[in-house]
Amino acid sequence: MKKYQELETKIKELQAEIERLKQEEQEEKLPNGFNRVNALKFLKTYSGHDLCRAFYWEDTPQGDDYWFNIYDSLMNNPKCVAPDEVIIQIQKWVILSFLE
Numbered sequence: 212m213k214k215y216q217e218l219e220t221k222i223k224e225l226q227a228e229i230e231r232l233k234q235e236e237q238e239e240k241l242p243n244g245f246n247r248v249n250a251l252k253f254l255k256t257y258s259g260h261d262l263c264r265a266f267y268w269e270d271t272p273q274g275d276d277y278w279f280n281i282y283d284s285l286m287n288n289p290k291c292v293a294p295d296e297v298i299i300q301i302q303k304w305v306i307l308s309f310l311e
Contacts, residue, residue: 259285
């Protein structure tokens with residue numbers, strides 16, 4: 212392998228690590244507008260209304276479309292339970308809100 216190819220490979224590896232660290236940092240911060248009371252209400256009832264009031268969806272790693280799809284599912288099927296990854300993420304943010 213030529214030296215420039217070795218450098219290109221290292222740059223790709225470093226860029227991947229930068230992206231991983233950015234994602235990790237994003238996941239460790241509260242989304243803008245985070246409201247612990249509404250987040251806790253959501254965890255208790257899985258109400259789409261409480262999800263809508265808990266934080267600004269667009270300020271999350273998942274993005275606005277992801278949260279809208281969850282909201283839409285909950286609103287169209289009152290017996291629907293939020294997916295585990297949603298519950299876990301909101302629980303993490305609730306815990307983080309106590310630490311800040």
